[in-house]
Amino acid sequence: MRRLKATLLVLAVFGLSACGSINSPVIIEDGSTIEHGLRSVNGPIQVGDDCVIEGGIDNVNGPIRLGARSRAGDLANVNGSVELGESSKAGDIDTMNGSIRLGRSVQVDSLATQNGRIEAGPGVEVKGAVNTINGRVQLGDGSLVAGAINTVNGSIDITGTQAGSIQTVAGSIHLREGSRVLGELKVLEAGMMSAGDRIPRIVIGPNVEVAGPLRFEREVELHVHESARIGEVEGAEVQPFTGDAP
Numbered sequence: 001m002r003r004l005k006a007t008l009l010v011l012a013v014f015g016l017s018a019c020g021s022i023n024s025p026v027i028i029e030d031g032s033t034i035e036h037g038l039r040s041v042n043g044p045i046q047v048g049d050d051c052v053i054e055g056g057i058d059n060v061n062g063p064i065r066l067g068a069r070s071r072a073g074d075l076a077n078v079n080g081s082v083e084l085g086e087s088s089k090a091g092d093i094d095t096m097n098g099s100i101r102l103g104r105s106v107q108v109d110s111l112a113t114q115n116g117r118i119e120a121g122p123g124v125e126v127k128g129a130v131n132t133i134n135g136r137v138q139l140g141d142g143s144l145v146a147g148a149i150n151t152v153n154g155s156i157d158i159t160g161t162q163a164g165s166i167q168t169v170a171g172s173i174h175l176r177e178g179s180r181v182l183g184e185l186k187v188l189e190a191g192m193m194s195a196g197d198r199i200p201r202i203v204i205g206p207n208v209e210v211a212g213p214l215r216f217e218r219e220v221e222l223h224v225h226e227s228a229r230i231g232e233v234e235g236a237e238v239q240p241f242t243g244d245a246p
Contacts, residue, residue: 028053030067037073047072049085056091066090068103081116084108092128099135110147117154129164136171141178148183165212172201175208184212184231187220202236203246204228 023042028034030048037055038045044062047053053072057064060078068085074092075082082095086103092110093100100111102120110128111118113135122140129147130137132154139145141160148165149156156166159176165183166173169190175181187200204210204224216222216235223239223246224230239246 025062044080063098074109086121104140168200170198170200172203174201174203174205175210176205177207179205179208181210181212184215185210186215187218189217204230206244 021040021043025043026038026040026045028047028051031050032048033052035054038053038057040059040062042061045057045059045064047066047070049067049069051067051070053070056073057075059080061080063080063083064075064077065083066072066075066085066088069087070085071089073090075090077095077098079097080095081098081101082093083101084090084103084106087105088103089107091108093108094112095116096114097116098113099116100113100118102108102124104121105123106120107125108127110130111126112131113133115134117135118130118132118137120139120143122142124139124143126145126147130145130149133152134154136155136157137149137151139158139161143158143161145161145163148167149163151168151171153170155171155173156168157174157176158179160178162180162182165185166181167186167188169188173185187202199219199221201221202223206225206227208225208228210230213232213234214230214236220236221239222233222236223241226240226242
């Protein structure tokens with residue numbers, strides 16, 4: 001949540017000379033170019049298709065929507081969702097108490113939520129990491145996460161996706177057909193922030209590769225498809241399976 005505290009301060013004092021509002025929506029028409037950022041408190045920010053926002057977009061108590069094929073800087077939201085249309089581009093995206101939804105072929109620098117899910121369509125590219133605390137991560141076929149996918153209590157469900165590494169505490173993990181993890185897959189010991197009584201279920205599906213080690217610091221159910229390729233397993237017993245699911 002790199003920018004959320006700063007966002008709260010900025011939105012408390014920002015000047016309306018920037019494109020911003022309080023208690024009313026900010027709406028940018030299709031094809032527009034805005035040479036600064038967008039700010040709002042208690043209102044939605046809606047950017048149309050084929051737009052360029054030279055700065056970032058910050059909001060409190062309202063959703064942010066970036067239209068298809070549009071481009072913006074960093075996006076930060078408190079108490080609101082963030083949605084990006086297909087083939088759009090943005091920097092770091094952070095939310096607190098809001099979900100993140102990405103359309104097909106979206107490109108972003110990183111994704112982070114505190115209490116909200118992350119859902120992405122096919123072909124999404126994340127140049128950095130994907131992080132959640134209390135929210136699931138679901139990525140579509142052909143997506144790429146150059147960094148790690150990390151959750152505390154949220155599940156991870158990816159299909160045909162490549163990730164640098166995967167880590168959770170209490171969330172289940174399902175790596176579906178053709179997914180690849182370049183580094184380790186790790187389940188950490190339960191801590192104060194996690195739903196520690198739940199036993200994570202780890203499913204390594206057909207034609208999946210985990211190139212690094214699989215390390216488990218707590219009890220898990222580990223199911224590995226006969227066609228999957230995995231590294232060294234530490235702290236769990238592999239339960240092999242055939243077919244689409246165990």
